[in-house]
Amino acid sequence: MKRIFLEVEKMIPGGDAISYYDGKAVFVEGGVPGDRVEVEIVKEKKDYLVGRIRRLLEPSEARTEALCPYFPECGGCQWQMVDYSWQLKFKRDIILDAFRRVGKMEQVPIGEVVGMDYPWHFRNKAQYPLKRTKNRVLIGYYREGTHHIVDIDSCPVQLKQFDPVLKGAKEILKREPLTIYNELKHYGKLRHFVLRGSENTGETLIVLVVKETAIVKTFAEKLQALDPERIIGVVENINPKRTNVIYGPRTRKVLGRPYYMEKVLGKSFRVSALSFFQVNVKQVTKLLEFMRSILGDWYNLVIDAYAGVGLFALNVADRARVVIGIEESTSSVKDAHENIGINNQFNVEYYEGKVENILPTMGSPDLLLLDPPRKGLEKEVIDFIIDRKPREIVYVSCNPVTLARDLKILVENYDIELVQPYDFFPHTHHVESLVFLKLRS
Numbered sequence: 001m002k003r004i005f006l007e008v009e010k011m012i013p014g015g016d017a018i019s020y021y022d023g024k025a026v027f028v029e030g031g032v033p034g035d036r037v038e039v040e041i042v043k044e045k046k047d048y049l050v051g052r053i054r055r056l057l058e059p060s061e062a063r064t065e066a067l068c069p070y071f072p073e074c075g076g077c078q079w080q081m082v083d084y085s086w087q088l089k090f091k092r093d094i095i096l097d098a099f100r101r102v103g104k105m106e107q108v109p110i111g112e113v114v115g116m117d118y119p120w121h122f123r124n125k126a127q128y129p130l131k132r133t134k135n136r137v138l139i140g141y142y143r144e145g146t147h148h149i150v151d152i153d154s155c156p157v158q159l160k161q162f163d164p165v166l167k168g169a170k171e172i173l174k175r176e177p178l179t180i181y182n183e184l185k186h187y188g189k190l191r192h193f194v195l196r197g198s199e200n201t202g203e204t205l206i207v208l209v210v211k212e213t214a215i216v217k218t219f220a221e222k223l224q225a226l227d228p229e230r231i232i233g234v235v236e237n238i239n240p241k242r243t244n245v246i247y248g249p250r251t252r253k254v255l256g257r258p259y260y261m262e263k264v265l266g267k268s269f270r271v272s273a274l275s276f277f278q279v280n281v282k283q284v285t286k287l288l289e290f291m292r293s294i295l296g297d298w299y300n301l302v303i304d305a306y307a308g309v310g311l312f313a314l315n316v317a318d319r320a321r322v323v324i325g326i327e328e329s330t331s332s333v334k335d336a337h338e339n340i341g342i343n344n345q346f347n348v349e350y351y352e353g354k355v356e357n358i359l360p361t362m363g364s365p366d367l368l369l370l371d372p373p374r375k376g377l378e379k380e381v382i383d384f385i386i387d388r389k390p391r392e393i394v395y396v397s398c399n400p401v402t403l404a405r406d407l408k409i410l411v412e413n414y415d416i417e418l419v420q421p422y423d424f425f426p427h428t429h430h431v432e433s434l435v436f437l438k439l440r441s
Ligand SMILES: C[S@@+](CC[C@H](N)C(=O)[O-])C[C@H]1O[C@@H](n2cnc3c(N)ncnc32)[C@H](O)[C@@H]1O
Pocket: 276, 277, 278, 306, 307, 308, 309, 310, 311, 312, 326, 327, 328, 329, 332, 353, 354, 355, 356, 371, 372, 373
């Protein structure tokens, strides 16, 4: 295969490092902008090349030693070889790139990415696949792009309280007569070992995803004994399908509570096994504080589209006559109803269903909160905005590309007051952005 010399130019959305050769983009696996490298071309396509680094001739000043012993085998983090302050810079560059290329927008006020003071032990959700070998049980993450498990005993990005549970669970499982799922044969029961929890409340919830009901109370008790103070519940989620989707539709409580509690800005949130919650609570707290600082004092009607268990809705409810949350997950809506009661915020109402179906049936809010999944806004949502013209919009996005695509349309009627990015996912290429839009008068 052909070898070439390159200087890596930049990171692009999706987290790849690229350079150019003979007018073609070259994806440099594991490259860091500023690296001078000799790469072997391992794939040649009409529009691009893929290169594997054979010699690092001069490392970029952005390079650092990865802290995690499982990096880069474990596919969880992609950027541990990049110094944290440079990660923040590269994430901002990714947003700028998406706004220019996809949004065709040049003059957008984009702030610096707000990073973490200590970018470790922040992730409050771990979903591990498992495998049983002759005399061990492996629990860990898939090696990037494969289904080979990298067995881990600890993880520097997950909540510290998860480490002893992970290690202890392997020992318990070694002796347990519980079969472990084999995805090729669609045989065995335990499919995923999931930990969710909160540093603020100290609670941990164990979710065991099984092909068919299999978790007995005595087994759950052994798991709970690993950290009886923190482990407040063990549930099983039943996923009988031959699929890569982790969760099935049904969840059964085996022990304790089927949810954990989280606390953000003085509000309490119940979070069940299948409900969404932001994985980096320290960073979403900063985002919410900022959001409150830029919002007005009073709104008649706020609509929180893609509302989860009510994190945004409940954090703006003191500034509104009515807040309507729209959310498709039954589990999240159930939690949201509880959270309305727990926080005595009875001006918040919830509708269960798809935003694209429910939003068009509503009147015009004076504030619209949007926090869609990676694919961004559906056409119906954009049409609703163009038609009803909410005065203010806060669009929170985890995907700069779909954000830029949607903003390209919205800027015909709205001014972008600011774009404030946050690092919710240190050591990965992911970046969260808050965009504040005001209707042009
Ligand atoms: C990124 S989360 C945001 C949740 C909330 N803003 C928070 O911070 O906790 C997106 C949420 O939208 C929900 N969702 C995804 N697609 C949806 C759709 N088409 N209609 C309604 N809800 C949807 C998901 O279940 C998830 O709870």
